[in-house]
Amino acid sequence: MSDFKALSEAVIKGDIKTAIAETQSALDAGSNVRDILDKGLVTAMDEMGERFSKGLIFVPQMLRSAKTVKECMKLLEPLFQEGDVISKGKVLIGTVKGDLHDIGKNLVSMMMEGAGFTVTDLGVDVPPEKFVHKSQEIEPDIVAMSALLSTTMPAMPLTIEALQKAGIRDKVKVMIGGAPVTERYAQEIKADSYASDAGSAVSKAKKLLGIRG
Numbered sequence: 001m002s003d004f005k006a007l008s009e010a011v012i013k014g015d016i017k018t019a020i021a022e023t024q025s026a027l028d029a030g031s032n033v034r035d036i037l038d039k040g041l042v043t044a045m046d047e048m049g050e051r052f053s054k055g056l057i058f059v060p061q062m063l064r065s066a067k068t069v070k071e072c073m074k075l076l077e078p079l080f081q082e083g084d085v086i087s088k089g090k091v092l093i094g095t096v097k098g099d100l101h102d103i104g105k106n107l108v109s110m111m112m113e114g115a116g117f118t119v120t121d122l123g124v125d126v127p128p129e130k131f132v133h134k135s136q137e138i139e140p141d142i143v144a145m146s147a148l149l150s151t152t153m154p155a156m157p158l159t160i161e162a163l164q165k166a167g168i169r170d171k172v173k174v175m176i177g178g179a180p181v182t183e184r185y186a187q188e189i190k191a192d193s194y195a196s197d198a199g200s201a202v203s204k205a206k207k208l209l210g211i212r213g
């Protein structure tokens with residue numbers, strides 16, 4: 001079976017057509033959706049991150065690769081939603097204020113939906129007030145925040161503070177994640193949970209709500 005190298009290469013090059021064709025052929029060959037994601041798409045974005053850090057590529061290339069991943073994810077998305085019909089709980093998710101990265105957040109949303117949660121996605125650059133207002137409206141079980149920049153991480157405690165001020169901090173579980181976020185940071189800002197990837201985000205969400213399996 002494929003090692004997803006051609007898919008990763010296509011994502012790195014930002015070759016949307018080839019990446020979609022590779023995703024489809026991996027699906028047709030019976031590859032596991034998680035493997036396509038982890039070994040094909042996420043690996044490629046990690047490589048882009050390294051190249052970006054070394055100054056080998058610039059923002060336009062990253063954007064192109066990010067768009068490529070998004071297009072491939074459209075093929076994978078329906079397959080994540082064939083799971084349970086009954087909702088396991090409500091999740092309100094967003095990328096925090098000042099931060100425009102959404103691939104990881106979208107993956108977490110997809111996996112959560114696939115696992116049977118009802119997910120409301122606020123998108124990117126979400127200010128604390130928006131998390132609060134939407135929480136008041138839909139009464140989620142979990143408020144999940146994503147941050148990819150060390151400069152936007154402080155928006156997480158600010159959002160927790162805003163939930164507290166609005167008197168709803170005790171009614172929701174707060175879950176955080178994103179590349180620079182750590183377990184320790186989660187403890188520091190008194191979030192209820194942290195997960196390093198979309199798969200463990202699901203198991204931690206279930207644990208938070210006392211759901212088995």
Ligand code: B12
Nearest residue numbers: 049066099100101102103104146149150177178179197198
């Ligand atoms: C793609 C990308 C972009 C794209 C984003 C497109 C998009 N629609 O998302 C664009 C080009 C817009 C971009 C812009 C910038 N970026 Co950028 N970007 C990246 C890159 C290469 C990949 C991120 C990604 O998608 N990874 C793949 C996903 C699947 O991984 P993930 O996001 O980590 O998510 C997983 C986990 O973290 C976790 N998770 C994520 N969210 C959540 C939430 C919850 C609740 C839970 C439980 C788990 C969880 O689960 C996810 C799935 O497993 C990273 C490098 C990297 N390797 O991280 C740099 C990176 C994040 N960017 C960086 C920088 C500096 C920038 C810019 C400031 C560059 C600039 N000078 O303009 C701007 C900032 C724009 C802004 N205001 O947000 C730095 C950040 C450094 C730092 N620590 O602060 C990085 C690390 C690159 C680098 N090595 O320097 N970027």
